[in-house]
Amino acid sequence: MSRAAPPFVRTAATTVTLAAAVVLLLCGFLALGGFDVGTALGALVRGAAGSPATLASYTLVRATPLLLCGLAVALAFRAGIVNIGADGQLLAGAIAATAVALSLRTAPPLVAQPLILLSAVCAGTMTAAIPAWLRRRFGVLEVISTIMMNFVVLHLTGYLVRGPLQEPTRVYPQSPTLPESLRLPFVVPGTRLHAGFLLAVLLAVVLWWVLRSSAAGFRVRAIGANPDAAAVSGQVDVPRVTFRVFLLSGAIAGLAGGTEVLGVTMALYENLSPGWGFSAIAVALLAALHPLAVIGSAVFLGALTAGAGAMQREAGVPSVLVSVLEASVILGVLASQRVLARRSPAPAGARP
Amino acid sequence: MMDIVSAFLEATVRTATPLAIAAVGETVGERAGIINVGLEGAIIAGCLGAVAGASIGGVPGGLAGGLVAGLLVAVTFGLFVITMRADQIIAGTALTVGAYGATGALYRIGFGPSGAALSIPTLDAWSVPLLSSLPIVGAALFSQPVVTYLLYALVPTAWWFLQRTGAGLALRAIGEYPPAAEAAGVSVSRLRWWGVLASGGCGGVAGATLAMQVGTFSEQMSAGRGFIVLAIVALGRWHPVGAALAALVFGSTTALQYRFQASGMDVPYQVFLALPYLVTLLVLAGGVGRSRAPAALGKAGGSR
Numbered sequence: 001m002s003r004a005a006p007p008f009v010r011t012a013a014t015t016v017t018l019a020a021a022v023v024l025l026l027c028g029f030l031a032l033g034g035f036d037v038g039t040a041l042g043a044l045v046r047g048a049a050g051s052p053a054t055l056a057s058y059t060l061v062r063a064t065p066l067l068l069c070g071l072a073v074a075l076a077f078r079a080g081i082v083n084i085g086a087d088g089q090l091l092a093g094a095i096a097a098t099a100v101a102l103s104l105r106t107a108p109p110l111v112a113q114p115l116i117l118l119s120a121v122c123a124g125t126m127t128a129a130i131p132a133w134l135r136r137r138f139g140v141l142e143v144i145s146t147i148m149m150n151f152v153v154l155h156l157t158g159y160l161v162r163g164p165l166q167e168p169t170r171v172y173p174q175s176p177t178l179p180e181s182l183r184l185p186f187v188v189p190g191t192r193l194h195a196g197f198l199l200a201v202l203l204a205v206v207l208w209w210v211l212r213s214s215a216a217g218f219r220v221r222a223i224g225a226n227p228d229a230a231a232v233s234g235q236v237d238v239p240r241v242t243f244r245v246f247l248l249s250g251a252i253a254g255l256a257g258g259t260e261v262l263g264v265t266m267a268l269y270e271n272l273s274p275g276w277g278f279s280a281i282a283v284a285l286l287a288a289l290h291p292l293a294v295i296g297s298a299v300f301l302g303a304l305t306a307g308a309g310a311m312q313r314e315a316g317v318p319s320v321l322v323s324v325l326e327a328s329v330i331l332g333v334l335a336s337q338r339v340l341a342r343r344s345p346a347p348a349g350a351r352p
Numbered sequence: 353m354m355d356i357v358s359a360f361l362e363a364t365v366r367t368a369t370p371l372a373i374a375a376v377g378e379t380v381g382e383r384a385g386i387i388n389v390g391l392e393g394a395i396i397a398g399c400l401g402a403v404a405g406a407s408i409g410g411v412p413g414g415l416a417g418g419l420v421a422g423l424l425v426a427v428t429f430g431l432f433v434i435t436m437r438a439d440q441i442i443a444g445t446a447l448t449v450g451a452y453g454a455t456g457a458l459y460r461i462g463f464g465p466s467g468a469a470l471s472i473p474t475l476d477a478w479s480v481p482l483l484s485s486l487p488i489v490g491a492a493l494f495s496q497p498v499v500t501y502l503l504y505a506l507v508p509t510a511w512w513f514l515q516r517t518g519a520g521l522a523l524r525a526i527g528e529y530p531p532a533a534e535a536a537g538v539s540v541s542r543l544r545w546w547g548v549l550a551s552g553g554c555g556g557v558a559g560a561t562l563a564m565q566v567g568t569f570s571e572q573m574s575a576g577r578g579f580i581v582l583a584i585v586a587l588g589r590w591h592p593v594g595a596a597l598a599a600l601v602f603g604s605t606t607a608l609q610y611r612f613q614a615s616g617m618d619v620p621y622q623v624f625l626a627l628p629y630l631v632t633l634l635v636l637a638g639g640v641g642r643s644r645a646p647a648a649l650g651k652a653g654g655s656r
Contacts, residue, residue, distance in 0.1 A: 029457075033457070033461055034461075082439075082441045082442075084389070084441065084445060130633070134633065134636065134637055137637070138636070138637045138638055140633075140636045140637060141387075141645055141649065141650065143387060143389065143441050143582075143650065144387075144582055144583065144586050144632075144636065144645075145633060145636065147389075147579045147582060147583070148583055148629040148632055148633055149629075150579070151576070151579070151580070151583075151625075151626065151629045152626045152629050152630060155622040155623075155625045155626040155629075156622065156626065158622045158625075159620045159622035159623065162622075163620055275449070278445060278448075278449055279449070281442060281445055281446070282446075282449075285442070318456060318457040318460040318461065320452065320453045320456035320457050320460075320571070321453055321457050322453065323449050323450060323452050323453025323454075323456070324450050324453035324454050324457065325453075326446075326449050326450070326453070327446040327447065327449045327450025327451075327453065328450070330442060330443075330445070330446035330449075331432060331443065331446050331447075331450075334432055334436065334438035334439065334442060334443055334446070335432070335436060335438070337438070
């Protein structure tokens with residue numbers, strides 16, 4: 001996954017082509033499954049973008065955690081870090097946000113909300129810090145350690161919602177509902193689109209600028225392009241930069257947990273994330289790891305997720321089909337990169 | 353007291369059996385330098401394959417169905433990571449996500465939206481004469497379904513293959529430094545294919561075991577066991593015997609959790625569930641003995 005990203009126009013063209021291929025594939029699946037393609041696609045489009053309000057309340061609300069986790073994964077992949085622990089980092093962010101919000105119930109929202117989101121960022125960072133440190137100090141593969149952290153955080157959540165953070169009646173495995181005063185403001189009146197989406201878009205723009213124009217961004221891109229060359233140049237402290245990028249990736253995924261709690265769920269429970277950390281890999285790859293393109297791919301997959309719900313209700317198509325589409329996106333990107341690599345062979349000595 | 357202990361041991365072995373089967377296969381795969389994050393996908397495919405197979409041919413049909421389904425996922429994985437030399441972790445993650453979706457969709461299309469009435473034959477325990485009447489451990493080890501005995505044969509076979517055969521030596525070599533193995537005339541991709549098939553096939557059988565332990569299929573019933581197996585392989589230090597023992601560790605914490613939940617005691621049993629992962633992290637960090645992953649794990653191998 002370590003390679004320089006192509007320019008934005010080419011990225012966007014690839015993204016649109018792949019998105020179109022996904023829609024075609026979906027039609028194929030529907031026809032194979034014996035469903036009425038027209039009815040099912042109609043339901044999909046209505047459920048995702050039937051009206052501006054549907055678009056905002058369903059598609060964009062679902063796109064928010066996908067966008068943040070997609071940015072986290074894209075950033076990590078750009079630096080050659082295979083962070084597949086975004087799900088755990090998100091959940092850790094949600095834990096911290098809930099715990100801090102419960103102790104700031106009576107504080108003025110404008111003071112409390114930034115503190116809550118900040119705590120989510122810190123929790124995500126700390127969750128990523130363990131695999132990051134293990135990689136830097138002992139060379140432990142982050143694939144294994146991030147998966148392990150996912151389980152540790154999941155079991156921690158299971159304990160908290162049945163123990164210290166359980167709601168007062170002690171019946172349901174979830175935290176008390178947070179006061180409405182702490183909810184992130186809605187940005188479009190009459191819809192459920194919360195300020196977290198704007199925050200995520202803003203972050204994408206900032207990340208794009210930092211990667212493109214700052215010295216720090218250049219170091220990250222240098223490591224991604226060729227870590228050995230970056231190290232030999234003497235200008236880049238590879239382990240240190242990698243470590244910091246890993247933490248930043250965790251911080252962004254943690255923020256997703258915070259915006260999810262304050263913008264959508266208003267409580268903590270175990271299955272808060274339906275696997276956004278894994279869907280985020282499809283989001284990041286569909287966008288060719290380009291932060292601005294991640295906005296588009298997150299909205300696209302958000303729309304598929306939102307529309308799939310409607311497709312199941314109205315046309316009886318299993319909504320889990322979206323997972324197959326996500327997998328096809330990822331495998332499609334992997335296969336097309338192979339085609340590109342064949343055309344322009346990597347220079348001798350480059351990493352496989 | 354004795355009854356509680358032997359019931360606990362029996363539950364441990366039962367929970368550990370599918371984990372250990374998958375872990376031994378994955379150990380062989382990882383020694384060849386392939387980390388199969390798609391193992392979770394092979395396991396859930398094995399669950400559905402077993403349901404299809406068992407409705408035709410009973411328990412043997414179920415095991416065969418699971419094996420075939422796991423191999424199908426493995427072949428897809430191999431095409432991407434060996435033939436196309438794609439990133440192993442990303443391809444594996446995609447296969448897991450895709451297998452969740454595909455099994456869920458196929459199940460709903462094939463067996464109706466709920467499928468609650470579906471039931472398949474379950475695995476019966478076969479008691480080994482004499483051995484099963486040993487005190488404490490007898491029933492736990494020797495009054496188990498046929499798959500557990502299959503596991504007893506699988507562990508030494510995998511050890512013998514890896515440590516005592518030429519192919520095993522070559523396979524370990526390509527997991528450490530593919531160029532050297534290639535220079536010695538070993539076909540990297542052919543041996544890696546065997547590694548991938550071992551991992552996926554064992555994953556499928558593990559999935560079949562899960563489905564036939566409960567006698568039905570439910571969506572996402574593999575519940576992350578494929579990821580747990582990756583931890584088990586690391587905790588078992590990339591050795592078949594280690595993998596089987598590590599699977600027992602994970603099995604025992606799950607069995608302990610059932611015990612605590614059933615007893616109604618106010619114990620934060622999630623601590624026990626999280627503990628093996630923390631121990632694995634410690635082992636990986638070198639805090640508990642020496643442990644090192646195959647050097648070429650996760651990397652595409654060979655010059656072409």
